[in-house]
Amino acid sequence: MYGYSGKILHVDLTNRKTHVERKPEEWYKIYIGGVSMASRLCWENIEVGCDPLSPGNPICIANGMFAGTPVPVGGKYGIASKSPLTGFIGDSLSSSWFSVALKRAGWDAIVVHGASNDWVYVFIDDDRVEFRDASHLVGRSAYETEEAIREELNDDQVRSAVIGPAGEKLVRMASVTNDSRQAGRTGHGAVWGSKKLKAISVRGTHGVRVADPEMLLKLCYDITQTAQGPYTQKYRILGTMANVLNLNRLGILPTRNYQQGVFEYAELISGEYLHEHYHVKTIACAQCPIACEQMSRVKDGPYAGAMTGIDYEPLYAVASNCGVGDLRAGIKTVDICDRGGMDAMSTGVTISWAMETFERGIFKKEDFKCSKYPDGFEPYFGNADAVVTLAEMIRDREGIGDLLAEGSKRASARVDAEKGTETWKWAMHIKGLECPGYDARGLKTFALGLAVGTRGACHNRTAAYDPDIQGEVDRFSVDETRGRLAKDTEEYAAVYDTLPLCKFIRRCFTGKADRAGAWPSIAKLINATTGWDFDYDAVDLIGERAHTIKKAFNIREGWTRADDHLPWRWMHEPMKEGASAGHVVTEEELEYMKDLYYEAKGWTKDGLIPKEKLIALGMDDVAEEIGV
Amino acid sequence: MPTSTSKYRYVANDPTKCVGCQFCEYICSYTKTGEFNTYRSRIRTVRAEEILITSITCRTCEDAPCVIACPRDALSQDPVTGIIHVDASRCDGCAWCVEACDFGAISINPETKLAEICDQCEDLEDGPQCVKWCPKEALSLTTPDQRAQRARRKLAVEEVIGPR
Numbered sequence: 001m002y003g004y005s006g007k008i009l010h011v012d013l014t015n016r017k018t019h020v021e022r023k024p025e026e027w028y029k030i031y032i033g034g035v036s037m038a039s040r041l042c043w044e045n046i047e048v049g050c051d052p053l054s055p056g057n058p059i060c061i062a063n064g065m066f067a068g069t070p071v072p073v074g075g076k077y078g079i080a081s082k083s084p085l086t087g088f089i090g091d092s093l094s095s096s097w098f099s100v101a102l103k104r105a106g107w108d109a110i111v112v113h114g115a116s117n118d119w120v121y122v123f124i125d126d127d128r129v130e131f132r133d134a135s136h137l138v139g140r141s142a143y144e145t146e147e148a149i150r151e152e153l154n155d156d157q158v159r160s161a162v163i164g165p166a167g168e169k170l171v172r173m174a175s176v177t178n179d180s181r182q183a184g185r186t187g188h189g190a191v192w193g194s195k196k197l198k199a200i201s202v203r204g205t206h207g208v209r210v211a212d213p214e215m216l217l218k219l220c221y222d223i224t225q226t227a228q229g230p231y232t233q234k235y236r237i238l239g240t241m242a243n244v245l246n247l248n249r250l251g252i253l254p255t256r257n258y259q260q261g262v263f264e265y266a267e268l269i270s271g272e273y274l275h276e277h278y279h280v281k282t283i284a285c286a287q288c289p290i291a292c293e294q295m296s297r298v299k300d301g302p303y304a305g306a307m308t309g310i311d312y313e314p315l316y317a318v319a320s321n322c323g324v325g326d327l328r329a330g331i332k333t334v335d336i337c338d339r340g341g342m343d344a345m346s347t348g349v350t351i352s353w354a355m356e357t358f359e360r361g362i363f364k365k366e367d368f369k370c371s372k373y374p375d376g377f378e379p380y381f382g383n384a385d386a387v388v389t390l391a392e393m394i395r396d397r398e399g400i401g402d403l404l405a406e407g408s409k410r411a412s413a414r415v416d417a418e419k420g421t422e423t424w425k426w427a428m429h430i431k432g433l434e435c436p437g438y439d440a441r442g443l444k445t446f447a448l449g450l451a452v453g454t455r456g457a458c459h460n461r462t463a464a465y466d467p468d469i470q471g472e473v474d475r476f477s478v479d480e481t482r483g484r485l486a487k488d489t490e491e492y493a494a495v496y497d498t499l500p501l502c503k504f505i506r507r508c509f510t511g512k513a514d515r516a517g518a519w520p521s522i523a524k525l526i527n528a529t530t531g532w533d534f535d536y537d538a539v540d541l542i543g544e545r546a547h548t549i550k551k552a553f554n555i556r557e558g559w560t561r562a563d564d565h566l567p568w569r570w571m572h573e574p575m576k577e578g579a580s581a582g583h584v585v586t587e588e589e590l591e592y593m594k595d596l597y598y599e600a601k602g603w604t605k606d607g608l609i610p611k612e613k614l615i616a617l618g619m620d621d622v623a624e625e626i627g628v
Numbered sequence: 629m630p631t632s633t634s635k636y637r638y639v640a641n642d643p644t645k646c647v648g649c650q651f652c653e654y655i656c657s658y659t660k661t662g663e664f665n666t667y668r669s670r671i672r673t674v675r676a677e678e679i680l681i682t683s684i685t686c687r688t689c690e691d692a693p694c695v696i697a698c699p700r701d702a703l704s705q706d707p708v709t710g711i712i713h714v715d716a717s718r719c720d721g722c723a724w725c726v727e728a729c730d731f732g733a734i735s736i737n738p739e740t741k742l743a744e745i746c747d748q749c750e751d752l753e754d755g756p757q758c759v760k761w762c763p764k765e766a767l768s769l770t771t772p773d774q775r776a777q778r779a780r781r782k783l784a785v786e787e788v789i790g791p792r
Contacts, residue, residue: 068664068665069654069664070651070654070655070658070664070761100666104665104667143678157666157667180678205665205667205738206663206665207657207661207662207663207664207665207668208663208664208665209662209663209664210664213658213662217658221761224651224761224763225763227763228763228764280679281679281681282647283647283648283678283679283681284647284648284649285649286649286650287649287650287651287654288647288649289649289651289763289764291647291649291764295678295679307678307679
């Protein structure tokens, strides 16, 4: 096989043993890599029904066929476990050298089982595996940990995926970090922390071979050149931060815990403002010719010195969504999250829930006592230092941070149980995962895409905002096309997440990002890498299979139709102002769209998957277990 | 700061343009070995700080210290191009050249036990493949003096017209 080694490494932390699993080539052709292969490995290796923070929940890391080759933006890996936030599949992606090192070490995937009694890190040195003491790394930030391991192993090409202090403390929104990039969402860091696994470090010294290198180089050279042109301009110049002003104009920039879709200080937190005042350097992930990460530094004020890469999604969550119109505080908060090893999106949206709960008089000043403010503080919307401080308190589980570290779903449930309140009505999550930076009341196809998302409220797993924002459909109403659109856009995204390729390259094949524009070129890349014979249909099937295995996982863990929901606010409180004013997604609209969606997927009205559907996808064993 | 004070061309990196994608290393290792492997690349990217990224390869020093250091006279310098050539029949991988190089631009191949140094792809018509592939045009085949000329011109423009 080219593109793969055919070997999967199983690491048992409980018994400190390893073994190698080999899968047939047919299995690789179905599950491919990235989130699909990682989710499939999770399906195979989990103790069904286990607590996500128990030893029965495996960590499954799957590489892609393109890692370590010159295929642009192909240096990515997928990671899957049962999510501590949702209790369903938690599948994330991260980029860069960790995946490349893993490829060169000769592993297609890693499955980590059990749990260690003492803090440990696993060093994969080509085909040798070592369990190393990590007690001296405990408490150190994600970036420091990566660097300390490189020093300790005396090789600057060792690459590590690590957790920061948040993961150690089982903060449910903790992330896994490698090469300063994050597998950010669904709480993988807490799963690692529950196993006392501080890091997986890899040295891979073998060269990577592909089936047809001359063809692959020719294809890649052209894509690399195209990626310097207009199709990626947004990402190269402003990065994803270009979204701030666009979404504000559409009236869907989440503001003050999604109470508004228009932020009066949007200019001050825009990509344009960031670029002019705080941008210091643009950097790239592994084998990426685009380079979108806008490294930004605070030069003055109380947060001077804070520096990290700023993207739209983390930023909206801690800025407009908390009423903060100062990028210096925004950069500082994201910096705390990145170094502490936690998802800035879920962190910001949980903080905004706490702020609204305070403004409504349910939380009091004295609830916010901490070492920095011994008498407490008042986290009203717009209090920048409250956001910074709460991020630190969540990371450290200090004071009320201990409650917020559970995420908005659990925190609101606990408060409501204690006080008899209804704070859950403004807890902005789906299935326990906090919402992304688009207010779905003004994007109805997207509302469906989010509601049915297998990992909860995620803008990366569904691209259903596209037909809404591009004007292909009326974004304020629903009609019979929405089920098909939600299916098509989520399976489209799943192709990229499975190969995996970064979606920012999607227009660089032919100028058109749709299936007809991209799939034939992607098929050529697959074939030149692996020697397989993939065509348009085979590429398209990658996405449906990836989505199906995740859905099957959720069904086996107890998913029912009622889990495909939206936050109460989006269904009951109309937008107050801006271009989306007056809109909600009604119960009737949502249930209607869910019917359409399940039908488009070929599922039952209850959202379950017929046996014959699974068998047609080559998933006979899955059909046995959950098919109806 | 070591300087090469060289009249010869070498593959220089403009760190204001380099984004650290490492395509140069992929292409170099493929050109030289038929495999993609940054360990076998003769150009190395360096990420010294989060926002300080550049790459290093042979600087074609005049009176090259690596040539002088080699105890077996395996290294020689082309008097026209300044490129360092390794005589495989003499090199025994002792790594004295590695130590002598102020730039960390030489490595020993763990399999062949031979010193490996950038040769600017002198046998290829379209020249250094890393320069050809660099997506950000950060790499160029140039001399220290040419770089200085460019720097002076850039400074002059900035002083008169302002930064671009």
